[in-house]
Amino acid sequence: MSVIYIMLTVSIIVAIIFFVAFIFAVKNGQFDDSYTPSVRMLFEDELVKEKSNKSILTKKD
Amino acid sequence: MEHHTCFHCGLDATNSEIIFDEKSFCCNGCKTVYEIFSENDLTCYYDLQQAPGSTPKEIEGKYNFLDNEKIVEKLLEFNDGKTQIITLYIPHIHCSSCIWVLENLSKIHPSVSFSMVNFGKKNVRITYNSETLSLKNLVILLNSIGYEPFISLDDYSPSKKIIDRSLIYKLGFAGFAFGNVMFLSFPEYFEVNEFWLEQYKPLFRWLMFSYSIPVVFYSAQEYFISAYKGLRSKILNIDVPIALGILVLFIRSSLEIIYDIGPGFFDSLTGLIFFLLLGRLFQQKTYSFLSFERDYKSYFPIGITKILPNGKEESVQVYDIEKGDRLLIRNEELIPVDCILIKGKAHIDYSFVTGEAKAVTKKSGDKLFAGGKQLHGIIEVDVLKSVEQSYLTQLWSNDVFKTDKEESFTSITNSISKYFTIAILSIAIISTSFWLFTESSKALNVFTAILIIACPCALALSAPFTFGNILRILGTKKFYLKNASVIEQLAKIDTIIFDKTGTITSNKNSNINYEGTNLSDEEALILKSTLRGSNHPLSRALYELLNDHNIVSLDNYQEYIGQGIAGQYKETQIKIGSAPFVGYTNENTSLNTIVHVSTNNTYRGKFTFYNAYRKGLSHLFNKLKKEFDLVILSGDNEGEKENLTKLLPGKTKLLFNQKPEDKLEYIKYHQSEGAHVLMIGDGLNDAGALAQSNVGIAISENVNVFSPACDAILDASKFNQLDRYIKLSKTAIIIIKWSFALSFMYNIIGLYFAITGQLSPVFAAILMPLSSISVVVFTTLSTNMAGRKLK
Numbered sequence: 001m002s003v004i005y006i007m008l009t010v011s012i013i014v015a016i017i018f019f020v021a022f023i024f025a026v027k028n029g030q031f032d033d034s035y036t037p038s039v040r041m042l043f044e045d046e047l048v049k050e051k052s053n054k055s056i057l058t059k060k061d
Numbered sequence: 062m063e064h065h066t067c068f069h070c071g072l073d074a075t076n077s078e079i080i081f082d083e084k085s086f087c088c089n090g091c092k093t094v095y096e097i098f099s100e101n102d103l104t105c106y107y108d109l110q111q112a113p114g115s116t117p118k119e120i121e122g123k124y125n126f127l128d129n130e131k132i133v134e135k136l137l138e139f140n141d142g143k144t145q146i147i148t149l150y151i152p153h154i155h156c157s158s159c160i161w162v163l164e165n166l167s168k169i170h171p172s173v174s175f176s177m178v179n180f181g182k183k184n185v186r187i188t189y190n191s192e193t194l195s196l197k198n199l200v201i202l203l204n205s206i207g208y209e210p211f212i213s214l215d216d217y218s219p220s221k222k223i224i225d226r227s228l229i230y231k232l233g234f235a236g237f238a239f240g241n242v243m244f245l246s247f248p249e250y251f252e253v254n255e256f257w258l259e260q261y262k263p264l265f266r267w268l269m270f271s272y273s274i275p276v277v278f279y280s281a282q283e284y285f286i287s288a289y290k291g292l293r294s295k296i297l298n299i300d301v302p303i304a305l306g307i308l309v310l311f312i313r314s315s316l317e318i319i320y321d322i323g324p325g326f327f328d329s330l331t332g333l334i335f336f337l338l339l340g341r342l343f344q345q346k347t348y349s350f351l352s353f354e355r356d357y358k359s360y361f362p363i364g365i366t367k368i369l370p371n372g373k374e375e376s377v378q379v380y381d382i383e384k385g386d387r388l389l390i391r392n393e394e395l396i397p398v399d400c401i402l403i404k405g406k407a408h409i410d411y412s413f414v415t416g417e418a419k420a421v422t423k424k425s426g427d428k429l430f431a432g433g434k435q436l437h438g439i440i441e442v443d444v445l446k447s448v449e450q451s452y453l454t455q456l457w458s459n460d461v462f463k464t465d466k467e468e469s470f471t472s473i474t475n476s477i478s479k480y481f482t483i484a485i486l487s488i489a490i491i492s493t494s495f496w497l498f499t500e501s502s503k504a505l506n507v508f509t510a511i512l513i514i515a516c517p518c519a520l521a522l523s524a525p526f527t528f529g530n531i532l533r534i535l536g537t538k539k540f541y542l543k544n545a546s547v548i549e550q551l552a553k554i555d556t557i558i559f560d561k562t563g564t565i566t567s568n569k570n571s572n573i574n575y576e577g578t579n580l581s582d583e584e585a586l587i588l589k590s591t592l593r594g595s596n597h598p599l600s601r602a603l604y605e606l607l608n609d610h611n612i613v614s615l616d617n618y619q620e621y622i623g624q625g626i627a628g629q630y631k632e633t634q635i636k637i638g639s640a641p642f643v644g645y646t647n648e649n650t651s652l653n654t655i656v657h658v659s660t661n662n663t664y665r666g667k668f669t670f671y672n673a674y675r676k677g678l679s680h681l682f683n684k685l686k687k688e689f690d691l692v693i694l695s696g697d698n699e700g701e702k703e704n705l706t707k708l709l710p711g712k713t714k715l716l717f718n719q720k721p722e723d724k725l726e727y728i729k730y731h732q733s734e735g736a737h738v739l740m741i742g743d744g745l746n747d748a749g750a751l752a753q754s755n756v757g758i759a760i761s762e763n764v765n766v767f768s769p770a771c772d773a774i775l776d777a778s779k780f781n782q783l784d785r786y787i788k789l790s791k792t793a794i795i796i797i798k799w800s801f802a803l804s805f806m807y808n809i810i811g812l813y814f815a816i817t818g819q820l821s822p823v824f825a826a827i828l829m830p831l832s833s834i835s836v837v838v839f840t841t842l843s844t845n846m847a848g849r850k851l852k
Contacts, residue, residue, distance in 0.1 A: 036180040
């Protein structure tokens with residue numbers, strides 16, 4: 001039954017991994033803006049295709 | 062003719078006849094933006110949202126100050142000489158198209174390597190290569206696609222704001238510990254006495270103990286600090302019983318596991334702190350795109366053009382302006398310092414500073430005050446005072462701007478917690494002494510149980526959740542509050558003071574009345590054609606008002622500065638302007654703005670400009686007069702007095718010619734007599750009054766652009782709903798009182814078990830979350846019901 005020590009250690013380590021991930025997420029500012037990403041992820045379909053003719057892209061200076 | 066709207070900005074484009082790509086545009090500016098997008102394959106912009114754009118403005122020379130490296134350096138977030146990063150505030154950001162096009166900026170200009178929009182804050186963070194694209198050109202590029210950034214003196218402040226994320230960390234940790242402790246205490250709830258579970262009990266308990274240590278000492282630290290501060294200033298605030306409860310919970314639980322008496326209350330402890338912090342987070346609703354702390358710095362430009370003695374122009378930083386400098390003020394630019402007009406025609410709009418509705422014309426040699434906006438053409442001025450010493454900016458040295466309103470105010474929760482704490486302590490002492498005589502072994506147990514169960518978690522959650530929800534509801538109705546305590550203050554108001562210009566009047570239009578002999582169609586046509594040539598604000602206003610006529614090209618047109626304009630078409634001469642200019646002699650002195658008209662030297666009549674009051678003003682005042690004292694404090698002259706007395710209920714006090722300091726003093730005086738004052742204003746001239754009042758509301762036609770420091774920002778279109786908003790804040794207080802009653806009920810149930818010495822950990826672990834959740838559900842439902850009554 002001392003396997004419970006391993007189980008406990010594993011469970012705590014997993015919990016702590018998630019907790020550290022959360023801390024890093026907050027630190028990187030992922031919780032600062034909760035609206036824009038929800039809109040941004042819908043843009044995938046409208047992504048501009050890279051044109052072969054680069055000169056058009058650099059026309060405006 | 063068929064009706065068209067501009068494909069880019071959605072304005073009327075029926076008459077413009079600008080067609081490109083089979084799409085109509087209202088002006089060339091909009092067409093150019095479309096061209097830029099279509100050349101770069103970015104026309105998706107128009108698929109995401111209909112007509113999302115804005116017309117690019119003329120900004121010739123406006124951003125010359127970005128040539129000054131010192132200014133640029135201050136604005137940049139990161140600079141290694143090659144790569145630069147800047148965050149720009151762009152008020153126009155309003156839809157998904159805006160996000161999309163700004164994040165695809167690199168497709169328009171290859172030097173931009175990355176751009177990211179924060180929609181809530183309406184800003185965009187751009188990484189670009191400064192060797193091929195200067196900041197000035199970047200700003201010009203943004204303007205050319207209709208996204209002009211707003212850069213003010215505020216951005217120049219040396220220390221950037223640090224985002225405070227500590228509450229999220231604390232909440233995250235409390236939640237993490239709460240979940241884990243719950244799991245670990247699960248076996249204990251059922252008291253199964255299973256062999257292996259008994260075996261590992263101590264281990265589980267010590268694990269729970271170690272989880273709760275950071276929760277108590279890190280997550281809950283603010284409650285201890287606040288309780289300590291409260292006790293030191295002899296106030297029993299709500300955090301006193303909370304801190305006491307947490308402390309007792311922790312100490313008793315620790316002792317229980319040390320002496321192996323029981324499992325302790327770690328689950329309740331961590332849960333309690335988690336719920337309390339959740340309430341805090343909920344109340345902390347902020348409108349990140351609004352600023353409630355603005356002073357003159359947010360209005361003032363960073364740089365201004367200085368004319369050197371040798372005639373060259375140079376951009377200088379506003380703080381570097383010295384007495385005696387010669388400055389160049391362009392069209393639509395703000396005058397940052399007190400100065401003397403040297404050259405050019407000055408039409409200064411002082412509406413931000415004085416509340417004066419109409420622009421004033423100044424001659425060379427006249428004194429100009431800081432804060433005025435030049436409306437047409439270029440002027441040159443000599444500086445009299447530096448920025449900090451100017452008339453307007455000195456208002457900010459008043460003490461009102463240094464006091465924090467929130468601190469000097471006892472909230473409803475704190476006022477009740479005084480009695481609550483005393484009651485709990487006396488119950489605890491009485492029942493402990495009772496048990497001391499009957500069964501002394503139980504006395505300590507009962508004493509701690511009472512303090513634990515009475516810990517006012519539900520009580521402390523009532524106000525945050527009610528106010529948090531009301532804040533959100535009002536936010537959707539375009540009434541943005543700075544924080545929750547504003548609601549409480551608003552519910553106590555008994556006097557309402559209005560500013561006139563821009564507050565009860567609308568900036569957008571004014572009423573114009575014509576008196577005199579009727580003009581023939583041809584004369585009206587010439588009148589309109591003549592007005593068209595003039596840039597004077599009154600001419601513009603009059604021009605907008607006159608009905609549609611075709612425009613004829615005049616044979617002769619002349620503008621006389623400070624007097625009027627004259628035009629000639631075929632045989633007809635027309636003169637528009639001041640009374641002496643048109644040859645009208647028997648003028649009665651009037652305080653209203655009047656424009657006279659004569660044709661062929663015969664006097665025809667006059668146009669009188671009246672303020673246009675906001676819709677529903679009179680209705681609103683009639684509804685408010687029953688409960689509140691109403692006052693109008695205007696910086697303007699008495700020209701509108703007659704109009705206002707007709708419009709408003711009889712007991713409304715009207716005071717005119719009030720300087721910013723007068724307004725402040727007026728409010729201070731009434732507060733000293735016990736009045737709770739709500740001030741509603743709009744301009745910088747009201748800033749002092751807004752700060753002095755109990756609640757200061759700034760009215761804004763466009764909430765994103767300008768509003769002085771205040772407690773709340775109200776969208777001008779919702780002005781006539783004001784009485785409902787005040788009513789809602791009163792309802793909020795009633796809801797809180799009811800939820801207090803609800804949480805007292807739980808406390809009484811809990812106390813019964815605590816006093817009789819039957820409090821078990823399971824019971825506490827059920828009762829505490831139950832009471833908190835039911836209070837949250839109750840407040841949320843009832844505030845939503847109350848909010849539904851709003852339009």
